[in-house]
Amino acid sequence: MIFTVATFAILVTISLGLARALMGPTVYDRILAVNMVGTKTVLLIAVFAVLSGRTNMIDIALTYALINLVGVVAVLKFVEQGNFYTDGEDD
């Protein structure tokens, strides 16, 4: 029961984030939304794993949380190099 509520809430949040990712208006809004969707997906997988009793599935959420870190480091590296993104607003 509570898991249904939790799953539903996470899906609603993901859809709100997805809407922001599609609407923009700036590139940074989109990246922000993607970040949020990423965190929420980790939580969704964790909730689903505990809900269905297949706790092995938590490993996937863990992997993604770690990969997230790698992704952040990659983004940071490009920020440091300065050739990552230099325009202001798009659309």
Add this chain to the structure above:
Amino acid sequence: MSYTVKHNISLTVLLFALWFGLSGLFDVLMLSLGIASTLLVVYFSYRMDTIDRQKHPARLTLQLLRFWLFLSREVISANIDVVRRIFRPGKNISPQLFQLPMTKKTDLARVIYANSITLTPGTVCVKVNRKAITVHSLSKESADDLRSGRMADAVPEDERDEET
């Protein structure tokens, strides 16, 4: 016993504990494979020279625990504040962009300070260097709270580490 040796040992123990916590396997073959991979990773990190570069903040453990308690309280109250601002109708935010003096002397303390500012919703560290931190805050109240220096005082710092 030199600093490097001590550090290698603590890294080995930590990595093996992590491996064991993630796998939870007891049989001999798997345990020996786990030990082998742990040692391999320690050897690699030794070869890659990462061990000496980063100081292990072991001396700060107790202070860090106290700081985490402080930080979680801050995070919770900041969360409640931001949620209130989201649902308050009309003009609900007064965004500010301001500079804070950097009072920390070591890299580690600077990182902890900037990260805790970002971690509390309502304030985001936009730029950080040796002299100052530029912060964007959602409201005047949280900006004033940061200016009062409560957060800066709470961040633990080991003065014995060399200044950078």
Add this chain to the structure above:
Amino acid sequence: MLDTFIDITLLAFLTITAIAIIKVRDLFVVIMLFSIFSLHSAGLFVVMDAADVAFTEAAVGAGISTVLMLATLALTKDHDEKRPAHKARLPLLVVLITGAALVYGTYDIPSFGDPDAPAQAHVKPYYIEQSMRETGVPNTVTAVLASYRGYDTLGEVTVIFTAGIGVMLLIGGRLTRKRDKEDDR
């Protein structure tokens, strides 16, 4: 019931994301949307109980390939996709026909989790019963991949390794040369 609901919602998200990927011209945004796409797929695989595929999708799809595409973007100058000069009518037709054929093909596939399906009938009971005793690996899929089909997997890994070395020689060489030039200045 809840599974079906999550499936449908995630599939809807996938469709929306895919359409957005086609529409958006900014390549950086496209990469970000690709990573969302991979994440939703990983979620779908989890719901369908395919842990190993979900693992690969989360690590390779959302992680490594995003990083690689970002790296490619950093090496190139143009961050905007150019509008195609002509409408792609013929490719669309080919894609539609292929898609229709694939959908038609699904009617012959046994339904999800059907115990009488050929895939469940032949070697699978043997693997499920014997793999733990014969190989000592707790996960049956891993046992099949790394033990029963060990040589096959070794071949695959060799191919990927070779490809990786090739890419590193091509791109890595360029990166070092660029850095050397900056040092000279």
Add this chain to the structure above:
Amino acid sequence: MIFVEIISWIFIFTGALLGIAGGIGIHRFPDFYSRLHAVGITDTMCAGCFIIGLCLQTGFTIASLKLLLIFVFLFFSCPTATHALADTAMLSGLKARLDKEQ
């Protein structure tokens, strides 16, 4: 046991509400920099409440250890990502919409 169950329900429910609040926040706030704060909610307390609630559900097992590890990783990577994003946006010259009466 029912006591633990109820506490974990409260935590998960709070997390769910906070998640939706953050989701609404990124649509209600007017510019990029203020939206960062709304995402901050979903990254910190929402994730924290969910993880604590799930840990109470699984009890003291390897699963709860893994959940706590997820929490730790998120706690370190999220602020770093937020800061990197804000820094890049500022570098690229994206202006923040500030309060006029300061």
